[in-house]
Every structure is written in C-alpha cells, then in structure tokens.
Amino acid sequence: MSIRLSSAPHIRTGASTQSLMLNVVIALMPCVAAGVYLFEMNALAVLCMSTGTAVLMEYLWQKLMKIPVRVGDCSALVTGIILGLTLPPTLPWWATMVASAFAIIIVKQLFGGIGDNFLNPALTARAVLLASWPAHMTTFVDISREHVADAVSMATPLSGENAVEYTWMQLFQGAIPGSIGETCKAAILVGLAYLLITKTISWRIPVITMLSAFVSAFILGMDPVESVLTGGILFGAVFMATDYTTSPMNASAQYAYSVGIGFLTMLIRRFGAYPEGVTYAILLMNILTPLLDKYLPNKIYGHGKKKEANQA
Amino acid sequence: MKFTFKRGVHLSYGGKSATSVLPVREYVTDYVKIPMSMHIGAPSEPCVKKGDLVKIGQVIATPVGPLGLPVHASVSGEVTAVEKIPYLMKDPVTVVSIKNDFKEEWVDLNPLGSVESVDPSMIIPAIRDAGICGMGGASFPTHVKLSLKPNQKCDVIIVNGAECETHLTADHRLMLEYPRRIVDGLRAAMRALNVENGVIAIEDNKPDAIEAMKRAASGRDGVSVCELRTKYPQGGEKQLIEAVTKKQVPSGGLPIDIGVIVLNVGTCAAIADAIIDGMPLIKRITTITGCVRHPANLMLPVGTIVEDIIGFLGGFPEEPGKITFGGAMTGLCIPNMQIPMMKSTNGIVVFNEREAMSMEEGPCIRCAKCVHACPIGLNPYRIKVEADADRLDAAKKLNVMDCMLCGCCSYVCPSRRWLSASFKIVKEKLIRQAKGGQKA
Ligand code: SF4
Ligand code: SF4
Numbered sequence: 138m139s140i141r142l143s144s145a146p147h148i149r150t151g152a153s154t155q156s157l158m159l160n161v162v163i164a165l166m167p168c169v170a171a172g173v174y175l176f177e178m179n180a181l182a183v184l185c186m187s188t189g190t191a192v193l194m195e196y197l198w199q200k201l202m203k204i205p206v207r208v209g210d211c212s213a214l215v216t217g218i219i220l221g222l223t224l225p226p227t228l229p230w231w232a233t234m235v236a237s238a239f240a241i242i243i244v245k246q247l248f249g250g251i252g253d254n255f256l257n258p259a260l261t262a263r264a265v266l267l268a269s270w271p272a273h274m275t276t277f278v279d280i281s282r283e284h285v286a287d288a289v290s291m292a293t294p295l296s297g298e299n300a301v302e303y304t305w306m307q308l309f310q311g312a313i314p315g316s317i318g319e320t321c322k323a324a325i326l327v328g329l330a331y332l333l334i335t336k337t338i339s340w341r342i343p344v345i346t347m348l349s350a351f352v353s354a355f356i357l358g359m360d361p362v363e364s365v366l367t368g369g370i371l372f373g374a375v376f377m378a379t380d381y382t383t384s385p386m387n388a389s390a391q392y393a394y395s396v397g398i399g400f401l402t403m404l405i406r407r408f409g410a411y412p413e414g415v416t417y418a419i420l421l422m423n424i425l426t427p428l429l430d431k432y433l434p435n436k437i438y439g440h441g442k443k444k445e446a447n448q449a
Numbered sequence: 450m451k452f453t454f455k456r457g458v459h460l461s462y463g464g465k466s467a468t469s470v471l472p473v474r475e476y477v478t479d480y481v482k483i484p485m486s487m488h489i490g491a492p493s494e495p496c497v498k499k500g501d502l503v504k505i506g507q508v509i510a511t512p513v514g515p516l517g518l519p520v521h522a523s524v525s526g527e528v529t530a531v532e533k534i535p536y537l538m539k540d541p542v543t544v545v546s547i548k549n550d551f552k553e554e555w556v557d558l559n560p561l562g563s564v565e566s567v568d569p570s571m572i573i574p575a576i577r578d579a580g581i582c583g584m585g586g587a588s589f590p591t592h593v594k595l596s597l598k599p600n601q602k603c604d605v606i607i608v609n610g611a612e613c614e615t616h617l618t619a620d621h622r623l624m625l626e627y628p629r630r631i632v633d634g635l636r637a638a639m640r641a642l643n644v645e646n647g648v649i650a651i652e653d654n655k656p657d658a659i660e661a662m663k664r665a666a667s668g669r670d671g672v673s674v675c676e677l678r679t680k681y682p683q684g685g686e687k688q689l690i691e692a693v694t695k696k697q698v699p700s701g702g703l704p705i706d707i708g709v710i711v712l713n714v715g716t717c718a719a720i721a722d723a724i725i726d727g728m729p730l731i732k733r734i735t736t737i738t739g740c741v742r743h744p745a746n747l748m749l750p751v752g753t754i755v756e757d758i759i760g761f762l763g764g765f766p767e768e769p770g771k772i773t774f775g776g777a778m779t780g781l782c783i784p785n786m787q788i789p790m791m792k793s794t795n796g797i798v799v800f801n802e803r804e805a806m807s808m809e810e811g812p813c814i815r816c817a818k819c820v821h822a823c824p825i826g827l828n829p830y831r832i833k834v835e836a837d838a839d840r841l842d843a844a845k846k847l848n849v850m851d852c853m854l855c856g857c858c859s860y861v862c863p864s865r866r867w868l869s870a871s872f873k874i875v876k877e878k879l880i881r882q883a884k885g886g887q888k889a
Pocket of ligand 2: 812813814816818819820829830858864866868
C-alpha cells in the first residue's frame, strides 16, 4: 500500500474557474432571453455570432500557439455573450465578428490570456467598434412603438436633443431602444441576484458602482433614477465592472474603483461627446486597477501598531 | 453577543459528524515508539537504553536547552530500541520503543492537591516536569509560555476550544467529558500568573460543549465562557485573540505583548492532571476518522503507532490515499503507517484515493477570493508570483512572514493554486536566511 504526501490544505472549495464562469453564463441568461424577446431574430444572430467567434478564436489561438487549451474554462464563452449583449441588435454580422475576434485575440490572448489582460476584452472591443463605426453602434431600434415592424431607427434615449421621454416602468422592463442586453433592467437585476447568491462575485463592485452613479447623477444635476435606469450603466456595473481580471482585488481599491466608474459614467454623459460613458468609464478604471491595488492596500493584521511595551 | 474575526472561510464540518457523538474510548497498544521531539525546541535526550525496564510515567528523556521538555514512558515494560526513524517530512527523529508488559506499573506520582490551594510558585515547575506542550498542534512548551519576563503582564488567559479544523472532535469530546479538568487547568494557570480573567472560547457549532463548560465554570473565580461565531480559522491564536478581545497581536510579536496567553483545552486538562494527580503528559484524546471502518475518539498512550490504531478500528474500508495528522486544512501527511502519534496529535484523518487526488494548478484569474479569505489581510495571489520566481525579498516585502499558513487562500482558489504550500517553503527559506545560513 502506498500513501501519498502532499501539502495542506487537503480539501478545496467546490468552485472552479469553470464553475464560476458558468455561473456568469447562467446569470446572463435572463438578459439574453429579454434581448431576444425584445429584439427578436436580430439579437439572436448577433449573440450567436459574437459567442461563436469568441469561443472558436480562443480555441484556435491556443491550438496554434501550442499553449494549454483552456477554452473549457468557459471564460471566452462569457466574453462572447457579454460582448453580444452590449451591441445594438442591428449591427452587421461582420462587425460583430471582427469585434469578437479582436476581444479574444488582441485584448485577451496577446496580453497573456486569462488573468493577464488588463483591459476588459468585451468592453475594449465595443470601444473599438464605437470609434470605428460610430453610426452602426449608436443606431438603435425603437420597439416601444406599436409593433417592431414599424420600428424606426433612432438614437438611444440618451442621445441629447432628440431624447424621448420614457416612463420608469418602460425603462425598467426594457422596451426601449438600446443594446441587446442592457435595456431590460429587471433581467440584469435577476442576474445580479444569482451572482451574489452563488458568491460568484462580491456585492462591492456592482452595488457601489450603482450607488455612485446615482449620487453622481444627482450632483451633476440629472435625474438620478432615470440616469441609473437608462443606458448601459446597470449592465456595466453588474457584468463588466466585475470582470475578475480587470478589477481591483483589495476591498478599499474595489470601493474606489466602483465610485470612479459611477462618477465617470455620469460625467461623460453630462459633458462628454458620447451619449453613453459607461464603456470608457470602466476602461479607464481598468487602467487604474493596478495603481488602486498598490496604493489602497489591505490593512494587515497586527501591523501599524508598535509593539506596545507592556504596562506592568 | 457572538464574536469572530475578520475574513476567513466557512468550511463544511460534515466530517466531524462521524465522531462528535462518540464518547472517548481507551486503547492501550502493546508497543509504543515515543518520539524525542514532540515539542518545539531541541529534542530531549534519552536517559534509558535498550533492555531497561520502565514504569508508566517514568522519565525516559531529559530536557535540552531553554525550550526543552522531559519525556515520560506512556506504558510499562522493556525498552526495545532507541533509534532514529523518518518522521513528518522533517529530519529523522529519535524514538524510544517500549514493549508493553501490561503490568500497569506506575512510578510514584507527586500530586500537589487542589488547584485552588496549591502554592502558586509550584505550578509552573510542575507543568514543566509533566512535559506539557501545546496540545492543539503548535507544541510550544507550556511552562515557557507561562514564564513571563519582568516587564510582561498577563491580563487574560484564553482557553482555545474553537476546534475550527475539519474532522476533529477530540477537543469537543474533552469539553463534554472532562469540563472540570479544563477549568481546573485554567485556574491553575491563572493562579500561577496571578491573572484575574480566564475566558473559555468555543464556536457556536458546539452548543453542548458551551453548555458543559458553562456549568463547569460557574462559581469559579474569574472564569467565563465566550461563544464564537463558527468560522475558520477561529482557533488560530491570532484570530481567537481578535475575536475575544478585539485586539491584534503586533506583527512579529507574541500574544503576551498585548497581555494575552492562549492555551488549548487539552493543554489545560493536562495542567490539571499534572497538579491534581501529579500525572505527566503520557496520553491524549485523538480523533481517528475519515476512511477508517470505525471512526473514533481514542484516549491513546503517547507514541501509539498509526498502523495499530487503524487495525484496532477495523482497518480501511477502501484503499487509503493519504493520512494526515491534524485536520484537512493544516494537517501534515505522514509518510508511512509506522509513524507514532505524539502529544500534539489531535487527529488522524484518512483520505481515500479520490480525496487524495492532487489537483492541477491553473493560472490565476484574479478573482480576489484569496484576498477576501486571508484572515491576515495579505495578497496571496501576489506572494505566489514571487514565490514561484523564488524572489524571497519581494515575498518578504509582501509580508509573507505574517502568513500563518492557515490554508484559507488555497482552499478558496478556483484555479487550485498551491498558495499556502508555496508560502510555507518561502517562509522556511527566509527563516534559514535570517539565521545566517547562506542565501537559498
Ligand atoms: S496567505 Fe497565509 S494567512 Fe493568508 S490565507 Fe493564505 S495561508 Fe492563510
Ligand atoms: S483565489 Fe486563486 S485565482 Fe483567485 S486571485 Fe487568488 S490566486 Fe488568483
């Protein structure tokens, strides 16, 4: 009989990289469902294209580069779905594909793969699309009118002068123009609940980001409730700001990061050239992540106090 | 109000259920191998030789150095060998083997009487002569812990009844079956140091033990029971102190620097035995569980061999994969079944083949779970990068020396990274370096 030797601990939690990523996939399903319901086949086509491309690119890259094939960890699947959900349902298929391949190969793999990329792949790809084909990216279908067939192309409720008034309820349910996954706030909140219950993410980043957006909107003289319910801030707070790899790790750094995202989003909305700021707000804070972790360290047990001489 | 410490992890304690309701049974083996280094500090020097006849409780090895402890025979009979054997991943250790003649012959013990009436100055010498070291795992000589420097003062003695490790129920059973002994031991330590407060800290997953200890403590001077919220590693000395007193031990310092001493429940019971009965530390309660046919809490003579114990409990129901001394979070693997248990062996856990499978390490996905689990507040993912690159100084800057190797970080890591295991190696190298050895 041979018994093995190994180091402690001898048990590990059940959660693995794969199971955590699958939790995110499950949490995204309400948004996918809502998106497909609201925007029909267009949405499904964009989602399939972005997800399929992401997974395939990850696999091909790892195969071709002869590095361990880790596509099974499902992180590319998550990137693909998230990217698809942030795109307008009317985006041409080729643009979706380019964005997805860009996210996986340029933003993720070239920087070293899972855990090493410093920018959120889906978001960076979205930002590149926004800069390259702004027209495609900011044209949305208004489905709040009678029937989708009569839909007219128009801008999101955020685009400045043409802003249309929607009720809070409409905003909450998502029957408004916008990207596939970000319009239905109810679906996003269900996803958030799932992520929190399964302890996939901690509450800090999503909750503080939303609070910060709310307060910042108020300070900047916008309607706070409407500001949080429009655009991509909610989706960004729950699914993109919380990306493991590109967000800070120390608790206090996470607070600063989240406050920053909420504030910058509202600042860009208020004064920036783009109607929606969440993409750039998160990317900017991604870049600051290493600095935040460095300058906002955890308090270490027993540090910071001198060995008090014992009062005898 | 229930107390606890910062961060840490919630473990599943299902492994305890097999033995938590089983009363302690005696098992006396016919052959013991008593290690000479069961405590931190220089190994004791054997004072018996092959062929000698020894009685139970007889000193078979004398202390060496400032942290030295005597060792006593745990059975009566003939010394069959004084030899070196491989031990827990360290250098080989000297063991004294005794064949039990079952005559149950004892040396003359020297009881000191009630802990409330004994001369306080007699207590610490008695603890040393009884060979008592920390029984929760760290095995620091207890009389040294209780010997204060002139500028030190102890305000409170905390008795560690947290037993936060998985699988182990030895302390739990001790609290249920010998609660008075624990309180007596605590009172002896309090009287020796003239301390007014004694707190027995127990996690709330052992309500029966809390009950039993409260009953035993009632009417005893300055002794109280503190209920803690169950979380790992509550029983870590630093965490226990944080939970009970809200104070933190300074980095690199000792609990006594903030006026606290922590004693394990088993240690307290051993102190009581030493004072009241004059009995040296020659047996202890050990939980044997996991992949064994009849898991149990056994009272074992120190030096009982693992193979005998497992045989007594009906052997393995299936092929064992690995065996640890201690629980699943911090236990040390034993290299073979001929290894004897020692004074600090609170549990022997057998893992089956499947549980013993080693896991492949994946890349860090920066999920921050290790950061939010570390009770010390370290950044395990960063230390691991330095550890892998063998950059000792960088690891030191990240405060690896504050790591207490609790294993929380490795436990939560979804990428199955060997975080704490690599920190252990780094810490050992750094200690060697500090001691003046050449750079590793
Ligand atoms: S770094 Fe050390 S103290 Fe922190 S969780 Fe890991 S083993 Fe425990
Ligand atoms: S728990 Fe593991 S994967 Fe997560 S940050 Fe720590 S080392 Fe990286």
